[in-house]
Amino acid sequence: EAGVAQSPRYKIIEKRQSVAFWCNPISGHATLYWYQQILGQGPKLLIQFQNNGVVDDSQLPKDRFSAERLKGVDSTLKIQPAKLEDSAVYLCASSLDIWGGSSYNEQFFGPGTRLTVL
């Protein structure tokens, strides 16, 4: 079974530029997550999709970050304009279903995109 794919793996931009990240989840997984992992910290959820609808975007800085999951499969995360504090690894994860019940609902993570903002 193919894992979660992300691209690019690395990106270096200057502040105020724009950047986009792409994620392809595991086939058949309904739920897709974007996390931000700042160096020395654990991942922090930015946005969660169920199919092509947003379930939780309460931690997404909506003045500069946007995300979409058209057709309920692939997803893109965009930052426009980037700030120095956006330097982080952006992780995409997917799970078979949304939370609930007795399922432990494993999230499968991609390798991440390391963003450096200069």
Next chain:
Amino acid sequence: GEDVEQSLFLSVREGDSSVINCTYTDSSSTYLYWYKQEPGAGLQLLTYIFSNMDMKQDQRLTVLLNKKDKHLSLRIADTQTGDSAIYFCAERRANFGNEKLTFGTGTRLTIIP
């Protein structure tokens, strides 16, 4: 508090046991998880425990859960060089009709030959 807390670093001799500790925040969390992150890679689920259990064993891994103190630990028996990584605990919290994972800061495990 809001944060899931872990010690940042742990060094262990090869062949010894490693114990990684975590203090979580929400007594109503249903599941608690341990993830492993190797350099340049995403997170990999190692094991999890349901909140009505106080212990779970899976080969070299033992998870202990103390709900009263909101304390979670991961013991790795016979630690090997391949166990070098950052280990994250995470709690599954209710979140406005949904649930989400909240991760700790991670513990970097270094194996001494």
